Amino acid sequence: MYLTQCVERGLAFLATVTNPRRKFFRGSKRFETMIDFYSAKTLGALIREMPERKLVADGLRTKLREVAVKRNWLAHNYFWSRAALFMSKEGRAGMILELSDLADYIESVNDELTTIMKQWGAAHGLTTSVIDAVMEDLIRREAATS
Secondary structure: OHHHHHHHHHHHHHHHHOOOOOOOOOOOHHHHHHHHHHHOOOHHHHHHHHHHHOOOOHHHHHHHHHHHHHHHHHHHOHHHHOHHHHOOHHHHHHHHHHHHHHHHHHHHHHHHHHHHHHHHHHHOOOOHHHHHHHHHHHHHHHHHHO
16 A cells, blocks of 8 residues: 555656646745645546646556556455455465565556656756655655644
8 A cells, every 4th residue: 555655646746746837846835735735636536637747658557547446456355355365374375475466566657657757857957856855745744744
């Protein structure tokens, strides 16, 4: 679930900084308002918004949709559909392998998304250090509200 949240936050950040109506700078109240607006959207809503930005190729968009489907399945059905497997040591070991493979897949999709963010940022004067600072700020603000 952590990795899907990384994907969600990455999409929220990308949606914010590529918003055609953006007139803000990092640290401004307007930026915080926009990032909060996009962060409140579901993963599916953020994915649907990406075609407008023309940054995410169809292949990655397909993978993002797969991540959303797998995330929903994991959150709502995984353990119920694996209840019988969970009863044995071998079954649990198989589940761990399955979840590890899923985590690897989601991480690879997140890596692709991060590459797009960094490429877009480099082309628009938004350095990796600025992106990292914004993401750290988001994490701090989220921690403060928990």
